[in-house]
Amino acid sequence: KGWxxxxxxxxxxxxxxxxxxxxILWGRDARNLRPLLGDLPAVESAHPSPMSADRGFFGSRPFSRANDLLMR
Known part of the structure; x- marks a missing residue:
């Protein structure tokens, strides 16, 4: 356990x-940290790596979604 x-x-x-x-939580490892954020908003999607990007990252618009949440 390091990083x-x-x-x-x-x-x-x-x-x-x-x-x-x-x-912005990309991938399972990041999503597993969600409880540490409490009630703060988060955008979740697949990791953008070449091995998994086509499983939910492409088209997920994480930065647009984050901007929308920040403007609320």
Missing amino acids: EEVTEQAIRALVARGKPMVS
């Missing part, structure tokens, strides 16, 4: 700031 712990601590620090944000 996982760093990622979890980074998420906790961002959430603790209490400022508006939208998380």
